[in-house]
Amino acid sequence: MLDFFARNRVATLFGVTVLAFILIGIAAPGYLSLSTASVIMSNSLVLMTVGLGTMLVILTRNIDVSSGSVLGLSAVVLGLLLNNDVGLVPAIVICLICGALAGLFNGLLVTLFNVPSIIATLGTLGLFRGIMLILTGGKWIEELPQSLKFLAENGSIGISVLTVAVAIALAGVWAITRHTRFGRYFYAVGDNREAARHLGIRVHLVQISAFVAAGILAALAGIIFAAQIGFIPNQAGNGVELKAIAANVLGGVSLLGGSGSVPGVFVGVIFMTSIDSALVFLKIPAFWNDFIAGAVLLLVLLLDGRVRIAVEKAIRAKRYAVHAPAQTSNATPAPHTMRKTPATPQENAQ
Amino acid sequence: MERNINDATAVRVNDIWKSYGGTSVLKGVDITLLPGQVHALLGGNGAGKSTLMKSIAGLVNPESGSIEINGQTLSNASPAAAQALGLYLVPQEAHILPNQSVLENICLGLRATAKSLRGDIENLVADLAVKLDLDAQAATLEIADRQIVEILRGLIRKARVLILDEPTSALTPHEANALFDRVRQLQAQGVGIFFISHKLREIREICDVISVLRDGAIVLYGALDDYDDQQIVEAMTKAAVNSPLTTPQRRQNHQDFSASACVLELDQFSGEGFHDISFDVRAGEIVGLAGVVGAGRSELAETLFGLRPSSGGTVRLLGHELKKRTPRHCVDAGLVYLPEDRQQNGLFLEASLAWNMSGYTMHRLGFFPKSRRETGEFAEFREALGIKCESPGQPAGRLSGGNQQKVLLAKCLAANPRVLILDEPTRGVDVAARNDIYRLIHQLAEKGMGVLLISSDFDEIEQLADRVIVMAHGHQCGELSSHAINVDAIAHLAFESGAASHA
Numbered sequence: 001m002l003d004f005f006a007r008n009r010v011a012t013l014f015g016v017t018v019l020a021f022i023l024i025g026i027a028a029p030g031y032l033s034l035s036t037a038s039v040i041m042s043n044s045l046v047l048m049t050v051g052l053g054t055m056l057v058i059l060t061r062n063i064d065v066s067s068g069s070v071l072g073l074s075a076v077v078l079g080l081l082l083n084n085d086v087g088l089v090p091a092i093v094i095c096l097i098c099g100a101l102a103g104l105f106n107g108l109l110v111t112l113f114n115v116p117s118i119i120a121t122l123g124t125l126g127l128f129r130g131i132m133l134i135l136t137g138g139k140w141i142e143e144l145p146q147s148l149k150f151l152a153e154n155g156s157i158g159i160s161v162l163t164v165a166v167a168i169a170l171a172g173v174w175a176i177t178r179h180t181r182f183g184r185y186f187y188a189v190g191d192n193r194e195a196a197r198h199l200g201i202r203v204h205l206v207q208i209s210a211f212v213a214a215g216i217l218a219a220l221a222g223i224i225f226a227a228q229i230g231f232i233p234n235q236a237g238n239g240v241e242l243k244a245i246a247a248n249v250l251g252g253v254s255l256l257g258g259s260g261s262v263p264g265v266f267v268g269v270i271f272m273t274s275i276d277s278a279l280v281f282l283k284i285p286a287f288w289n290d291f292i293a294g295a296v297l298l299l300v301l302l303l304d305g306r307v308r309i310a311v312e313k314a315i316r317a318k319r320y321a322v323h324a325p326a327q328t329s330n331a332t333p334a335p336h337t338m339r340k341t342p343a344t345p346q347e348n349a350q
Numbered sequence: 351m352e353r354n355i356n357d358a359t360a361v362r363v364n365d366i367w368k369s370y371g372g373t374s375v376l377k378g379v380d381i382t383l384l385p386g387q388v389h390a391l392l393g394g395n396g397a398g399k400s401t402l403m404k405s406i407a408g409l410v411n412p413e414s415g416s417i418e419i420n421g422q423t424l425s426n427a428s429p430a431a432a433q434a435l436g437l438y439l440v441p442q443e444a445h446i447l448p449n450q451s452v453l454e455n456i457c458l459g460l461r462a463t464a465k466s467l468r469g470d471i472e473n474l475v476a477d478l479a480v481k482l483d484l485d486a487q488a489a490t491l492e493i494a495d496r497q498i499v500e501i502l503r504g505l506i507r508k509a510r511v512l513i514l515d516e517p518t519s520a521l522t523p524h525e526a527n528a529l530f531d532r533v534r535q536l537q538a539q540g541v542g543i544f545f546i547s548h549k550l551r552e553i554r555e556i557c558d559v560i561s562v563l564r565d566g567a568i569v570l571y572g573a574l575d576d577y578d579d580q581q582i583v584e585a586m587t588k589a590a591v592n593s594p595l596t597t598p599q600r601r602q603n604h605q606d607f608s609a610s611a612c613v614l615e616l617d618q619f620s621g622e623g624f625h626d627i628s629f630d631v632r633a634g635e636i637v638g639l640a641g642v643v644g645a646g647r648s649e650l651a652e653t654l655f656g657l658r659p660s661s662g663g664t665v666r667l668l669g670h671e672l673k674k675r676t677p678r679h680c681v682d683a684g685l686v687y688l689p690e691d692r693q694q695n696g697l698f699l700e701a702s703l704a705w706n707m708s709g710y711t712m713h714r715l716g717f718f719p720k721s722r723r724e725t726g727e728f729a730e731f732r733e734a735l736g737i738k739c740e741s742p743g744q745p746a747g748r749l750s751g752g753n754q755q756k757v758l759l760a761k762c763l764a765a766n767p768r769v770l771i772l773d774e775p776t777r778g779v780d781v782a783a784r785n786d787i788y789r790l791i792h793q794l795a796e797k798g799m800g801v802l803l804i805s806s807d808f809d810e811i812e813q814l815a816d817r818v819i820v821m822a823h824g825h826q827c828g829e830l831s832s833h834a835i836n837v838d839a840i841a842h843l844a845f846e847s848g849a850a851s852h853a
Contacts, residue, residue: 181461188447188458195445198409199459199503200430258449316622 010252010264012304017271024278031281038158042228044273045166046071048266049221050237051244051251052173053214055265058248059177060210061190061257062110062117067218067244069128070102071237075222076132078148079141079232088147096219102128103215107208125241133234141232152227162224169217174262186210190257246297247272252304271300358421360385360511360542361406361437366415368401375401376412377566383511385540388533390553390574392546393563394586394752394780399546400442402563403513406544407439408432420510433459436510440503440517442546442751442778443693444496448489455488456502467506474505479528492644493691494520494806501529505536512536513544518552519777522642522806523841530556548780550579551809562586587782607632607816612669613800614685614769616654619663623649624824626663631769631800636791638815639804640840646824647804648690651771655680655687668768681710684768688758688775690804692751696758699747703739704728706746706757710765731760736786752783759790769800776810788814808837808844820844 025032050067057064077098081091102124109120151161177183188196189206197203221240226232245255251268253260275293284292361383368376375398383389393399404410406417408427417424419435432439447455456471457464468484475482480498491499497520504512514533518526533543533556547553553560553574560577562570562585570577570585610632619627624646631637639647652658654665656675665672667683680686689695697706704724708715715724728742735756739749746757755775762770772791776784791814795801805811811818818835820828820843828843 181463184454184458187450191447191449192445195447196458198429198439198441198445200428200433201459202428202430254449258447 010261010267012307013250013252013264013267013271013300016300016303017267017274020271020278021274024282028281031278034158036277036281038154040270040274040277041163042152042154042160043277044269045162045224045228046221047240047243047247047273048166048269049169049217049224050240051247051265051269052169052262053217054241054244055248055251055253055260055262056173056177056186056210057117057214058245058253058255059186059190059257059260060207061193062207062210063245063255064106064121064211064214065118065241065245066102066106066121066124066128067214067221068237068239068241069125069132070099070215070218071222071225071240072232072235073102073128073132073135073222074099074219075226075232075236076135076141078223078226079144080135082145082148083141083143088145092223095223096216099215099217099219099222100212101215102218103212104208106215107211110211111204111207136232136234138234140234142230144226144230144232148223148227149230150227152224162227165220166224169220170262170266173213177262182206182209187258190259192258243272250297250300272297358385359383359418360387360420361544362418363402363406364416364418366402366405366412366417368398368405368410368412375566376405378415379563379566379568381561381568381571383542383544385510385542386537387559388537388543388545388557390545390547390557390560391563392548392553392560392582392586394782397563397586398566399563400515403439403515403544403546406432407437407513409439433507433509437513438504438507438509438511439513440500440515442515442519444493444500446488446491446496446499448487450488451484452482452486452488452491452499453484455499456484456506460507471502471506474502474532477528477532478502478525480525492648494644497521498525505532509541511542511544513546515546516548516778517545518547518549520806522844523808524642526552548784550582550781583781586780607635610634613667614802615666617664617666619650619653619660619665621649621653621660621662622658624653624821627821627826628663629819629826629829631802633768633798633800634795635816636795636801636803636814638811638818638835639802639821640806640808640811640818641821641844642806644823645821645844647821648773649824650821651687651773651802651804652689654771655685657687677710678713681765681767684766685771686710686762686765686767686769687771688762688773690773690777692754692758692777696761697746697754700745702743703737703746703749703757704742707731707760707764709761727764728760731763735760735790752779752786755779755787756783759787763794767799769802770794771802771804773804774806775803776805776807808840811835811840812837 021032050071054064054067074095078091078095081094082088106117106121106124109115109124110117154160177186185196185201185206188199188201189203193203196206222237225236247268248260248265249255249268250271251260251264251266253264272293275296276289279286279289279292359382361381363379363381366376366379367374379398379402381402391399391403401410405412405427406419406424408424408429408431411427419432419437422435424432424435447458450458453464453468453471457467460467471484478498478501482495482498488496488499497517501514501517504514517529521529536543545553545557557574560570560572560574560582561568562582564586570582612630613633614631616630617628627650629637639650641647649658653660654675656677656679660675665675667685672680672683672685693699698709704721707728708719708724712719725742731737732739732742737756737760738753746754749757759775775791776787779787791801791803803811803814812835815835816832818830818840819826820830820840822844830839830843
């Protein structure tokens with residue numbers, strides 16, 4: 001049943017995405033091509049990575065709105081290291097550790113200090129952005145080495161090293177949430193924290209793990225960001241956290257925790273990215289982007305809401321139908337049992 | 351039992367102290383449980399039973415004292431640590447993960463996979479003679495099924511020590527007996543069991559040893575056979591008991607209500623989970639609606655009160671047809687419903703007691719509700735119902751189960767109803783509070799209120815009801831009045847008819 005619901009949302013969104021592609025394809029021939037697919041894929045990498053981490057946090061019934069700043073901070077750490085002649089591999093490792101530490105800080109605030117996650121991560125959203133600006137002195141980091149930019153270049157089959165890295169991240173998170181006991185704990189903690197604690201699950205550990213994973217993934221997104229555009233502006237990652245949350249909701253991840261899946265986030269992110277690319281292709285002025293993206297988001301959610309209500313109704317009807325036919329078709333036992341009962345004043349009255 | 355008893359206590363609690371906000375809840379409690387022993391634990395509301403058991407299960411950290419489980423000290427209390435030592439607490443209020451399947455709910459936290467345990471769980475389900483769809487989403491479970499999930503969690507864990515906190519409060523007698531068989535099997539395997547219950551009959555049936563807690567201290571301990579019911583109840587309530595609390599008096603004279611005015615009348619009423627229900631409730635009469643869990647009684651009540659859609663039939667309240675059924679219309683027309691699940695549907699747990707009391711009458715209070723009047727009214731109910739609380743501003747969630755139930759009753763009565771539907775009014779309520787509630791129900795009926803009492807506790811129905819409607823599988827399958835009302839007759843109807851309609 002749970003699977004059905006989750007898949008149902010993914011299926012709805014998938015259907016809408018395919019339909020949108022077909023319609024745009026008709027309106028603008030040439031849109032449906034491998035090169036478009038390649039563009040959408042590389043454009044979606046940052047959001048995909050951040051969204052994946054956000055999903056893990058939301059599953060545990062928390063929220064992380066600091067991932068944009070974590071992205072910026074770790075990208076800056078990477079850039080500064082690289083421009084000070086640190087090798088690419090150690091720089092990437094340190095950058096990821098930096099993301100993990102930022103996530104750990106969030107996790108500790110939420111668990112040990114019992115700060116509601118929305119407040120804790122709103123605080124660190126500012127804090128991490130501030131640290132980033134202090135590190136750079138407010139300047140952009142430019143002239144990143146070629147070795148980093150190479151990671152974002154498409155190879156012979158149109159796939160970059162970063163695409164492979166994101167694919168591995170997707171597969172990894174999918175395998176963990178879907179097939180490991182620890183992964184199930186994420187769902188359990190989000191579904192009913194008290195129950196999870198009661199069943200002997202280390203709730204704090206699970207919550208901290210989710211934040212740390214989100215931090216690492218945001219740092220990975222920072223690497224992708226830096227590699228793709230070749231420099232690091234001050235506002236790197238600004239607002240990506242809200243987009244990531246929207247993509248999660250679109251992909252069927254419940255903000256109340258306890259339900260959601262990697263395929264859902266995947267489709268949600270692709271959907272949001274393809275809207276952007278389609279608008280470019282349809283030559284709609286860029287200032288329409290936010291309006292259209294918002295409207296489409298609402299439309300999909302409304303549609304999905306309708307579908308859900310219909311499904312729930314069907315389930316209810318099925319559940320209560322158990323009694324109904326037994327009465328009409330099986331009327332014989334009823335008078336038999338009635339006879340056992342003594343006549344009552346009420347029956348006489350009728 | 352065959353093991354050396356000296357080093358094989360299942361649980362040994364030594365001088366446990368715990369206080370909340372300055373009031374001591376546990377004052378140096380010692381308690382010991384041997385393997386293969388079923389140890390009854392009794393006590394009134396707020397006596398400290400739950401806190402004691404939660405300390406043993408690692409859910410609460412006591413301030414001082416030590417706890418040993420299977421010979422090992424429980425340090426650094428956490429549920430995980432207690433479970434690692436072989437202990438599981440089956441709580442009174444089931445902890446459910448609504449988005450997961452029933453199977454996942456049972457297996458979560460175990461090392462083995464759900465798939466590999468499926469067979470074992472199916473056997474347990476069959477042993478307990480309950481019906482449970484393991485693949486259903488847990489959110490769809492009724493409250494009784496949720497409790498069964500908790501019990502299954504306890505059984506599947508192969509714990510060496512089990513704590514059962516009122517395990518039968520949502521079970522039918524049939525299911526309860528099946529559970530007791532299971533408990534005896536576990537006992538024979540050397541599992542030690544703490545059994546918390548308010549039903550002395552149950553305790554007599556399966557327990558060996560009894561401890562009674564009062565005000566955070568053990569006031570009675572020994573072999574169960576050494577004490578009679580009166581002694582046990584006196585130990586619980588401290589004050590010498592004048593009225594025999596164990597069996598509250600049944601209404602003496604079975605009046606004939608056929609002459610009284612008809613306050614509630616159902617005709618061929620149908621809805622989700624019940625069909626063609628026709629009966630009436632007269633002024634001053636207590637009509638019991640008996641049946642096993644899942645018979646459609648709560649659905650009927652919720653539909654009457656406008657919480658679910660109906661699919662046919664008519665309802666007449668005080669002689670007028672009740673066409674528009676929303677909770678607000680019902681309350682204004684004089685029909686009030688006390689829901690089964692007080693935590694989920696009954697109380698605003700964070701809100702003050704006075705606010706909770708005006709829950710049904712909020713719309714009558716005007717744009718600026720006068721809190722002084724509310725507090726005054728609450729003081730009256732506090733006195734009348736014997737609600738134990740610190741102040742009217744206290745959050746309802748802090749009260750014990752029995753007192754919460756009394757606040758819920760105050761909420762219903764504040765609306766001044768003519769017909770009161772009570773759905774399991776004494777679920778999870780201790781003996782003393784239960785008797786208060788029984789007495790109150792009698793008083794209300796004597797004042798001319800029509801009471802529809804839904805209960806799975808057939809004893810309760812026998813004690814209170816003037817007339818009984820029995821439901822099974824959504825159908826009305828019988829009616830008993832005056833002297834024909836007894837537990838056996840009700841059970842006979844409820845189970846027989848169920849079996850018949852299944853054939």
